[in-house]
Amino acid sequence: MLKNSFAIFLIVVLSACNSNIVESKYKSTKNGVWNKDNIIQFSFTAPDTLSRHNIFINLRNDNTFAYSNLFLISELSFPSGTTIKDTLEYEMAMPSGEWLGNGKGSVKDNKLWYKENIVFPESGVYTLQITQAMRKNGNVNGVVNLEGITDVGFQIEKNK
Secondary structure (H helix, E strand, C coil): CCHHHHHHHHHHHHHHHCEEEEEEEEEEEECCEEEECCCCEEEEEEEEECEEEEEEEEEEEECCCCCCCEEEEEECCCCCCCEHHHHHEECCECCCCCCCCCCCCCCEEEEEEEEEEEEECCCEEEEEEEECEEEEECCCCEEEEEECCEEEEEEECCCC
């Protein structure tokens, strides 16, 4: 009984610390490998059409990730069918090779800015699609199997 009480207390405390989080979801890649044809898709209902929000793309990488940056293509579809497509670049390591992100050990959590200070203009269900768009320098064809990205997610927070 004491263990259950402590677990409930811990959940309540952790939830209170991140009260500005509206939604957060992750999907795992297959064995830490993100195939270029694997579109990771999330659907969510707009929190409201008045408040400002920030959207983040969350990634987990491990030591098998062989690059210092990451290119992604995101596509945000509105309930009306309107789509916004972006090509994004994020730094994943410092020039020294030390990983950016949080976490101890070989896995790092990265919270990457996607959309800042936005108001969802329409109520209803939105869809966010994320694909990796990595290429080796001088190579036209993309990296087919990107190793080292273990999980991909998104997070919506109320803007304070």
